[in-house]
Amino acid sequence: QQPVQSPQAVILREGEDAVINCSSSKALYSVHWYRQKHGEAPVFLMILLKGGEQKGHEKISASFNEKKQQSSLYLTASQLSYSGTYFCGTEFGGGNKLTFGTGTQLKVEL
């Protein structure tokens, strides 16, 4: 039931774009995205709900394909501060109980 994320790791130069994907084998109620920097707590980025509603920060965009049970996180014009590990968290039946993927390590270099 753990969602699969791709790629596992990516290195960008500052200003480049990246897409991180999250796939589930089960029907999803919602998809959450979090970023975790080394030694720190995960920080909320975005929630995508069935039906198209989204909640999140202004500079982050994402999509949710309900038919394919897939979500993608779009990082544009990357900055050094974007570095960290990105996790998608999938929710199947409400309750805000998340099953997290294995993560995508993103490193942004000058």
Place this chain on the structure above:
Amino acid sequence: DTGVSQDPRHKITKRGQNVTFRCDPISEHNRLYWYRQTLGQGPEFLTYFQNEAQLEKSRLLSDRFSAERPKGSFSTLEIQRTEQGDSAMYLCASSHVLGETGELFFGEGSRLTVL
């Protein structure tokens, strides 16, 4: 709003000992979650509360693990007879959910090392 706080931040114990972690959620958050995270992995769900009621506990969770949230405020997670496989970061998160889903606010975690 001081954020989610966890105590202790680090705990080293010998195999077979009991340990207890405490989590103080953001005040007035009605939901509280415990997750476990090992190196290179995403957080793994353990259990969650709505107010003082424990609504779900992971089927993967051993009976050695117990959690409480008396009076719907702080929560404790106790691990009895610790094993080396229990070594991990234990994360607490809280949320104020009016509907069904919302942002989780994580604490910085309690790192457990079992020798």
